[in-house]
Amino acid sequence: MAPYKKFEEYNIEITDDVRQNYSTIIEGVGEDITREGLVKTPERAAKAMLYLTQGYQQDPVKILQGAMFKEDYDDMVIIKDIELYSLCEHHMLPFFGKAHIAYIPNGHIVGLSKIPRVVDVFARRLQVQERLTHDILECLNNTLKPKGVAVVIEASHMCMMMRGVQKQNSVTTTSGFRGQFEKQETRNEFLKLISSNLS
Ligand SMILES: Nc1nc2c(ncn2[C@@H]2O[C@H](COP(=O)(O)OP(=O)(O)OP(=O)(O)O)[C@@H](O)[C@H]2O)c(=O)[nH]1
Ligand SMILES: [Zn+2]
Known part of the structure; x- marks a missing residue:
């Protein structure tokens, strides 16, 4: 097994959870989550955050x-x-x-x-x-x-x-x-x- 997985390989099962929380944050700052420009934002933000924290899934020693x-x-x-x-x-x-x-x-x-x-x-x-x-x-x-x-x-x-x-x-x-x-x-x-x- 490669010591570092491609982002897509481990992301799938946890994205939903993080995505949901980003929806709550967007609503929390007073925005309309159904607005066209924001519809896909929780999904994008979740992917970005998981990308930026992918180090938790990787083994530097290996x-x-x-x-x-x-x-x-x-x-x-x-x-x-x-x-x-x-x-x-x-x-x-x-x-x-x-x-x-x-x-x-x-x-x-x-x-x-x-x-x-x-x-x-x-x-x-x-x-x-x-x-x-x-x-x-x-x-x-x-x-x-x-x-x-x-x-x-x-x-x-x-x-x-x-x-x-x-x-x-x-x-x-x-x-x-x-x-x-x-x-x-x-x-x-x-x-x-x-x-x-x-x-
Ligand atoms: N030592 C250290 N401090 C950091 C780092 N990144 C952010 N900080 C500091 O973490 C501290 C958190 O302090 P708090 O007083 O709890 O937070 P805050 O009220 O948002 O503080 P301010 O940033 O001064 O407005 C701040 O002084 C930040 O500058 C880092 O990598 N190392
Ligand atoms: Zn800081």
């Missing part, structure tokens, strides 16, 4: 284990500027930005695409940025068992932009480091490489 290859390379591997879209668990509004991830292999490398896939598995859940950062960090650390792993996330939160404090330009940075990245020198090398424009 994703990584499916593409680990024996290799002696033991220098830093960095994937930077991985775009991410998540939902804050407090308001269910988007937060979005970039993840920068590095690891130092320990006998195994991993298929490069699997790292952004793991980011998406954890981002497509109700999250806070701090937990998202640690979820990714711990998953990579426990599964790849590398010599070190580093995760930095920079994100903007719609709940701070569209409403609430209404700050349009603030960016939140979170980070986590394990193994060799706990050493100042290695951590600095990583931070220098992700802030350079060379890629």
Whole structure:
């Protein structure tokens, strides 16, 4: 079985429930649910929400284990500027930005695409940025068992932009480091490489 199912494969039985609840919300904000433009909206909104939270149905460990290859390379591997879209668990509004991830292999490398896939598995859940950062960090650390792993996330939160404090330009940075990245020198090398424009 594939570690991640296509959206359509698991969505069918739960859509009805979520769709019904979106009808209630639309009526609750004072709209006419029978209006032409809104007739299909509960269905669309339910599908969109289930898409944005599909990470609950996916197994990030299997994703990584499916593409680990024996290799002696033991220098830093960095994937930077991985775009991410998540939902804050407090308001269910988007937060979005970039993840920068590095690891130092320990006998195994991993298929490069699997790292952004793991980011998406954890981002497509109700999250806070701090937990998202640690979820990714711990998953990579426990599964790849590398010599070190580093995760930095920079994100903007719609709940701070569209409403609430209404700050349009603030960016939140979170980070986590394990193994060799706990050493100042290695951590600095990583931070220098992700802030350079060379890629
Ligand atoms: N630490 C953290 N806080 C977040 C994240 N996303 C949203 N928040 C915050 O969650 C907090 C929820 O605070 P509450 O006071 O319960 O909610 P609220 O009345 O809507 O707060 P305001 O946004 O200040 O209007 C807010 O300060 C949000 O900015 C996140 O990823 N990490
Ligand atoms: Zn929020």
